[in-house]
Amino acid sequence: MAQLPTVDDVAQRAGVxxxxxxxxLNSPAIVRDATRLRVESAIAELxxxxxxxxxxxxxxxxxxxxxxxxxxSKNGISGSVLDRYxxxxxxxxxxxxxxxxxxxxxxxxxxxxHYERLRDGADVDAFVLTGTRYDDPRIEWLxxxxxxxxxxxxxxxxxxxxDPDRLWVDVDGQAGVRMATEHLLGRxxxxxxxxxxxxxxxxxxDRRRGWETAMASALGLTARELAELxxxxxxxxxxxxxxxxxxLTGGTDLEALVCASDSLALGAMMAVREAGLxxxxxxxxxxxxVAQAVGLSSVDQRLADVAAGTFELLMxxxxxxxxxxxxxxxxxxxxxxxxxxxxxxSSHLEPVEEAGGTMPxxxxxxxxxxxx
Amino acid sequence: MAQLPTVDDVAQRAGVxxxxxxxxLNSPAIVRDATRLRVESAIAELxxxxxxxxxxxxxxxxxxxxxxxxxxSKNGISGSVLDRYxxxxxxxxxxxxxxxxxxxxxxxxxxxxHYERLRDGADVDAFVLTGTRYDDPRIEWLxxxxxxxxxxxxxxxxxxxxDPDRLWVDVDGQAGVRMATEHLLGRxxxxxxxxxxxxxxxxxxDRRRGWETAMASALGLTARELAELxxxxxxxxxxxxxxxxxxLTGGTDLEALVCASDSLALGAMMAVREAGLxxxxxxxxxxxxVAQAVGLSSVDQRLADVAAGTFELLMxxxxxxxxxxxxxxxxxxxxxxxxxxxxxxSSHLEPVEEAGGTMPxxxxxxxxxxxx
DNA sequence: ACCGAAGATTTGATCGTTCAAACTTTGAGG
DNA sequence: CCTCAAAGTTTGAACGATCAAATCTTCGGT
Numbered sequence: 055m056a057q058l059p060t061v062d063d064v065a066q067r068a069g070v071x072x073x074x075x076x077x078x079l080n081s082p083a084i085v086r087d088a089t090r091l092r093v094e095s096a097i098a099e100l101x102x103x104x105x106x107x108x109x110x111x112x113x114x115x116x117x118x119x120x121x122x123x124x125x126x127s128k129n130g131i132s133g134s135v136l137d138r139y140x141x142x143x144x145x146x147x148x149x150x151x152x153x154x155x156x157x158x159x160x161x162x163x164x165x166x167x168h169y170e171r172l173r174d175g176a177d178v179d180a181f182v183l184t185g186t187r188y189d190d191p192r193i194e195w196l197x198x199x200x201x202x203x204x205x206x207x208x209x210x211x212x213x214x215x216x217d218p219d220r221l222w223v224d225v226d227g228q229a230g231v232r233m234a235t236e237h238l239l240g241r242x243x244x245x246x247x248x249x250x251x252x253x254x255x256x257x258x259x260d261r262r263r264g265w266e267t268a269m270a271s272a273l274g275l276t277a278r279e280l281a282e283l284x285x286x287x288x289x290x291x292x293x294x295x296x297x298x299x300x301x302l303t304g305g306t307d308l309e310a311l312v313c314a315s316d317s318l319a320l321g322a323m324m325a326v327r328e329a330g331l332x333x334x335x336x337x338x339x340x341x342x343x344v345a346q347a348v349g350l351s352s353v354d355q356r357l358a359d360v361a362a363g364t365f366e367l368l369m370x371x372x373x374x375x376x377x378x379x380x381x382x383x384x385x386x387x388x389x390x391x392x393x394x395x396x397x398x399x400s401s402h403l404e405p406v407e408e409a410g411g412t413m414p415x416x417x418x419x420x421x422x423x424x425x426x
Numbered sequence: 427m428a429q430l431p432t433v434d435d436v437a438q439r440a441g442v443x444x445x446x447x448x449x450x451l452n453s454p455a456i457v458r459d460a461t462r463l464r465v466e467s468a469i470a471e472l473x474x475x476x477x478x479x480x481x482x483x484x485x486x487x488x489x490x491x492x493x494x495x496x497x498x499s500k501n502g503i504s505g506s507v508l509d510r511y512x513x514x515x516x517x518x519x520x521x522x523x524x525x526x527x528x529x530x531x532x533x534x535x536x537x538x539x540h541y542e543r544l545r546d547g548a549d550v551d552a553f554v555l556t557g558t559r560y561d562d563p564r565i566e567w568l569x570x571x572x573x574x575x576x577x578x579x580x581x582x583x584x585x586x587x588x589d590p591d592r593l594w595v596d597v598d599g600q601a602g603v604r605m606a607t608e609h610l611l612g613r614x615x616x617x618x619x620x621x622x623x624x625x626x627x628x629x630x631x632d633r634r635r636g637w638e639t640a641m642a643s644a645l646g647l648t649a650r651e652l653a654e655l656x657x658x659x660x661x662x663x664x665x666x667x668x669x670x671x672x673x674l675t676g677g678t679d680l681e682a683l684v685c686a687s688d689s690l691a692l693g694a695m696m697a698v699r700e701a702g703l704x705x706x707x708x709x710x711x712x713x714x715x716v717a718q719a720v721g722l723s724s725v726d727q728r729l730a731d732v733a734a735g736t737f738e739l740l741m742x743x744x745x746x747x748x749x750x751x752x753x754x755x756x757x758x759x760x761x762x763x764x765x766x767x768x769x770x771x772s773s774h775l776e777p778v779e780e781a782g783g784t785m786p787x788x789x790x791x792x793x794x795x796x797x798x
Numbered sequence: 799a800c801c802g803a804a805g806a807t808t809t810g811a812t813c814g815t816t817c818a819a820a821c822t823t824t825g826a827g828g
Numbered sequence: 829c830c831t832c833a834a835a836g837t838t839t840g841a842a843c844g845a846t847c848a849a850a851t852c853t854t855c856g857g858t
């Protein structure tokens with residue numbers, strides 16, 4: 055096997071010119087059918103494949119999207135959300151014949167340095183950001199430099215939720231928590247508590263609001279009454295467990311609980327079980343593999359839809375190349391995905407008969423799950 | 427801002443030729459110090475960055491490594507191992523100024539199709555394979571085509587463990603399970619059970635052997651006695667839970683348990699707790715985030731070392747480019763990483779005093795962990 | 799049968815870099 | 829002061845594709 059075939063080889067074989075071969079590949083519509091077929095079979099016979107780097111050099115496009123991966127260390131039970139988003143992104147990318155390129159960075163400055171290098175080296179056409187924060191310097195830089203990007207996570211606190219320069223996708227956490235709360239209300243519960251993160255995180259406050267609105271509109275609770283049913287803990291199982299233990303020993307007569315994350319919910323589950331309440335309903339958020347494993351009800355972020363939305367914002371509904379930054383468009387500059395309830399045994403009043411375990415999650419519930 | 431600066435711009439500014447600039451970048455040793463400094467400051471002043479695609483076109487190297495990501499769906503509690511390996515790979519790649527490119531495939535044929543396309547398009551220099559199986563067709567294809575690659579996971583069953591055409595890294599599961607077993611033996615336990623996967627998976631059989639050898643050499647148990655202490659379950663929490671419940675109700679007087687995975691261990695923990703044995707020691711394997719969250723002792727795969735080994739095999743100890751397939755070398759063609767025990771409360775005889783919870787893992791044990 | 803415009807195809811230039819070979823400078827040795 | 833090899837630098841070509849403009853075909857209208 056000598057060399058890999060090039061456009062010229064194909065052209066020669068098909069009795070046409072380079073450019074016609076290129077046209078068959080990139081704009082088949084303008085080539086006459088007869089010639090197109092001839093070229094196509096030449097391509098097939100020679101097993102020709104376009105040389106990606108050559109094309110990129112000429113077009114100044116890389117068909118690649120850069121994603122930063124957090125360092126290995128900070129990767130808790132809910133870190134898997136971003137990993138699953140990455141999987142979903144990769145699948146979407148494949149469908150659009152785009153590629154995902156990874157890089158790591160220890161802090162924002164380093165991350166921005168990577169942006170610069172990758173942009174200047176024409177390594178990537180756009181970036182996808184995760185873990186966005188209030189006044190995120192990465193977003194500022196990208197917007198100022200007019201580099202195409204989409205953020206997973208609203209640019210919280212910033213007024214520019216509709217700024218055409220800041221594209222974002224996010225999951226409607228408020229709606230998700232509201233759905234979970236309403237599900238529990240529908241099952242007859244009234245004293246439904248909420249376990250969240252300390253106030254101040256955009257995501258956390260948003261999710262809490264879902265519980266508040268559901269409770270307020272169904273039961274007409276006052277702010278004071280709501281506050282009584284609430285407690286907070288830092289992300290992580292043990293803190294959640296402690297928080298719920300305190301709430302229970304403090305005399306609050308809870309019947310059910312909605313949590314801001316699966317980690318919190320797992321800690322809460324442990325606490326209520328320990329307190330001798332085997333059927334106490336608990337809802338998590340994120341629908342992580344752990345939730346599935348232990349049979350914890352949760353709110354699924356629908357990461358496939360999030361990823362699809364990401365690409366819609368980046369490339370248009372069906373486009374095959376990244377839109378330039380700030381390109382005017384009729385579409386809204388963001389996507390808010392409504393999540394989906396996944397009801398498992400942890401939120402059932404009665405344990406599902408069959409295998410009489412008293413602890414939830416004693417059977418893989420794939421076929422028992424109820425998505426609404 | 428007009429155009430991005432090119433080598434020519436830098437050359438002009440430094441008063442040298444293109445090629446000298448290129449040399450400063452690629453083989454600084456052959457450039458005289460004075461000129462090198464001049465060029466370097468010109469680069470800095472202009473903010474020049476080499477155009478990656480142009481370089482790739484010329485050198486026929488992409489400085490990129492392809493990794494297949496499994497579809498979103500099959501991504502259980504232990505699927506996170508591969509995600510964490512991916513993180514570690516990305517960090518290593520950064521250190522070698524390489525990049526990681528992702529793609530997905532539904533089956534082997536599709537995956538091989540991707541290999542072909544990526545290789546021919548000069549998109550990647552090498553591949554990293556995960557989830558290798560007995561007689562893996564992907565490995566056969568890559569070896570036959572002489573495409574550089576490294577497999578994470580021994581090519582089980584194949585005789586060619588030392589075949590110079592098949593590079594691999596793996597974690598010494600046997601050693602890991604042996605360490606866990608010996609740890610329990612050292613704490614005075616004798617009736618230590620093993621919960622594994624059904625026989626036939628290379629990885630599973632290897633791990634079981636670690637328990638067998640530890641038990642046999644410490645206590646001199648017969649094969650029959652060993653078999654009594656063993657049970658199996660398919661990967662997943664619920665099956666493990668059932669299996670251990672049966673073992674316990676079957677009358678086996680277990681004192682402790684070593685498991686082939688964290689999922690199994692989680693199921694086992696639930697079962698022993700349910701059986702009223704709050705301090706029954708359980709060991710998992712993989713040290714997933716869940717293990718940390720619930721305070722489960724486990725065996726850490728040291729994925730950073732695995733990733734480092736991957737790159738050593740691919741590029742040599744310090745090399746900056748992928749070695750050609752089958753390049754002779756004195757080094758062994760594989761790396762077997764010895765994992766590390768992470769002892770948490772689940773394997774302590776007595777609960778750690780402080781917060782008198784009776785269930786293990788009630789506090790994030792980062793500072794309580796004991797790595798040996 | 800001829801014209802012209804639209805359609806189809808070809809030609810020459812170019813993207814930014816590195817390779818290979820040619821050329822120029824340096825410096826030790828006689 | 830000259831020679832010659834080694835060290836340093838420059839020049840022309842090439843990597844494989846697409847763009848822009850030029851050329852050649854086709855075909856309806858008169």
